[in-house]
Amino acid sequence: MRVLIISANFFPMVPTGAAYIAGAALKAGHLVEVFDCFTTKNLIDELREKVERFKPQVVGISILVVCGDIVDKSKEFYTKYFDKRPEIKKVVNCIRQYSDAKIILGGPGFNYYGKDWLEYLDLDYGIRGESEFSFPRYLKELEIKGDIFSIPGCIYRKDKEFHNVQRELVESLDDTAFPAYELFDLRKYASFGIFTKRGCTFNCSFCPYSPLEGTKYRMKSPKRVVDEIEHVLKKGKAKFFNFTDNCFNFPKQHAEKICQEMIDRNLNLKWWASNIKPIGITDDFCRLLKESGCNYVTLAIETASEKMLKSMNRGYNITQIRNALTCFSNSNITFGVTTLIGASGETQETISETFGIIDNFPKINDVWVSIGICLWTNHQKILDDARKSGQLQNDKELFDCGYYISPELPKKYMIEFIESINSKKKYQLQVNKPFAEYQKVR
Numbered sequence: 406m407r408v409l410i411i412s413a414n415f416f417p418m419v420p421t422g423a424a425y426i427a428g429a430a431l432k433a434g435h436l437v438e439v440f441d442c443f444t445t446k447n448l449i450d451e452l453r454e455k456v457e458r459f460k461p462q463v464v465g466i467s468i469l470v471v472c473g474d475i476v477d478k479s480k481e482f483y484t485k486y487f488d489k490r491p492e493i494k495k496v497v498n499c500i501r502q503y504s505d506a507k508i509i510l511g512g513p514g515f516n517y518y519g520k521d522w523l524e525y526l527d528l529d530y531g532i533r534g535e536s537e538f539s540f541p542r543y544l545k546e547l548e549i550k551g552d553i554f555s556i557p558g559c560i561y562r563k564d565k566e567f568h569n570v571q572r573e574l575v576e577s578l579d580d581t582a583f584p585a586y587e588l589f590d591l592r593k594y595a596s597f598g599i600f601t602k603r604g605c606t607f608n609c610s611f612c613p614y615s616p617l618e619g620t621k622y623r624m625k626s627p628k629r630v631v632d633e634i635e636h637v638l639k640k641g642k643a644k645f646f647n648f649t650d651n652c653f654n655f656p657k658q659h660a661e662k663i664c665q666e667m668i669d670r671n672l673n674l675k676w677w678a679s680n681i682k683p684i685g686i687t688d689d690f691c692r693l694l695k696e697s698g699c700n701y702v703t704l705a706i707e708t709a710s711e712k713m714l715k716s717m718n719r720g721y722n723i724t725q726i727r728n729a730l731t732c733f734s735n736s737n738i739t740f741g742v743t744t745l746i747g748a749s750g751e752t753q754e755t756i757s758e759t760f761g762i763i764d765n766f767p768k769i770n771d772v773w774v775s776i777g778i779c780l781w782t783n784h785q786k787i788l789d790d791a792r793k794s795g796q797l798q799n800d801k802e803l804f805d806c807g808y809y810i811s812p813e814l815p816k817k818y819m820i821e822f823i824e825s826i827n828s829k830k831k832y833q834l835q836v837n838k839p840f841a842e843y844q845k846v847r
């Protein structure tokens with residue numbers, strides 16, 4: 406079949422999911438082309454031209470980021486709200502106008518709110534979750550005019566009713582296709598993304614990943630991970646990559662074996678990773694990362710208050726945080742830390758404890774401060790507190806991205822805190838939606 410994969414993303418985030426499912430469709434023998442919304446100059450004209458020339462039978466739309474806030478120093482509270490849904494609607498309308506291809510939705514920004522998306526775009530089919538096998542199966546069923554309504558993870562509308570088929574987790578990640586990055590113009594991106602495993606054994610109060618991906622790790626073998634990197638280097642002509650795992654260094658042995666495999670193959674790679682957990686970090690581990698080509702990490706400490714570590718259920722303690730910060734400070738790896746301010750129980754005191762520790766480590770290159778917890782999906786435990794405090798009134802609000810902030814934080818204090826953080830050089834501040842509230846206080 407003629408399959409067009411659209412990366413409906415408008416940020417400089419490499420289209421990782423789109424590349425993986427394009428790879429899966431190619432491996433299944435289909436004729437695949439891609440369209441990357443981020444790299445176009447004139448979205449609709451270029452899409453129309455593509456659709457009219459390629460004449461796809463199926464258009465798969467990969468939705469990465471929906472709406473939320475991003476850092477923007479020029480804006481009030483140094484944050485800009487964005488909503489990419491109208492642009493995605495334009496993409497869908499254009500396909501409808503110039504082609505009669507079947508449209509199917511998927512991607513991390515779709516997984517949480519399948520029904521909302523189908524209603525919003527007036528479409529009737531999508532696949533939630535990892536789709537390396539379910540997407541080719543959908544194409545096959547379509548081709549043989551079989552049953553597309555029993556495919557794992559699919560959500561569809563029939564007779565005005567929505568139906569969900571349970572998702573299936575991919576057990577053998579080594580058997581999946583390589584990502585087809587060669588179909589994208591990787592020069593437009595700083596790096597390409599590779600994931601080494603799925604699942605998470607932690608259960609942080611604000612995070613939906615373990616309920617979505619499972620609480621057991623499903624890992625690619627180190628050989629497979631590095632084969633994949635080599636494949637992209639050869640075919641996609643890119644040099645720099647990042648690990649998109651929820652947490653690259655856990656389980657630690659897996660990360661170590663991958664690093665060792667990269668060293669053994671002498672590939673001379675350069676890579677970075679966000680979401681390094683402050684667990685099991687040693688000088689030797691940092692040396693291994695460096696030797697394998699790592700030149701930047703963010704250490705996801707999120708808080709350095711014992712009380713908040715418990716409240717957020719992070720699974721490590723202050724000693725481990727100090728130790729990780731010391732090891733990275735001693736390494737030659739440039740590193741930043743991320744903090745998430747405002748979860749249940751956060752007070753002025755817990756905030757002071759966190760920055761008291763961070764400010765003791767001058768080698769930290771950048772400090773990402775995110776204020777307010779984004780509520781994306783009903784898989785986050787913190788939703789209970791958001792509902793109790795009246796900050797989430799209706800789960801429908803999740804599609805617009807709801808927010809929670811500890812009611813124990815006085816607004817006046819938060820405004821002073823935001824200003825003080827912003828005056829510090831290496832700090833990057835993102836004040837999620839509560840800034841609307843703070844405006845009134847100012």
Ligand code: B12
Nearest residue numbers: 416421422465466467470471472511512513535536598649
């Ligand atoms: C790694 C990551 C990043 C990395 C880099 C991304 C990259 N591509 O390399 C970085 C750190 C840069 C990043 C940044 C941001 N991110 Co981010 N990121 C992720 C993360 C953890 C993994 C994405 C990924 O690449 N996974 C690996 C690929 C292979 O999996 P996948 O994309 O899910 O694709 C699979 C399926 O979804 C499906 N699929 C994909 N496309 C399609 C299409 C069809 C048709 C079908 C059928 C199936 C299908 O099949 C694929 C293979 O199984 C996700 C969370 C998550 N676990 O999904 C958040 C996530 C995408 N990010 C998110 C956000 C908000 C952001 C930021 C905007 C945060 C911020 N405020 O700054 C920024 C972007 C700002 C900017 N200026 O660029 C949100 C989006 C939520 C939303 N509702 O909008 C997510 C979902 C995290 C969350 N909060 O839960 N991010």
Ligand code: SF4
Nearest residue numbers: 605607609612614651
């Ligand atoms: S924040 Fe990270 S460690 Fe915690 S549950 Fe989510 S993915 Fe796992």
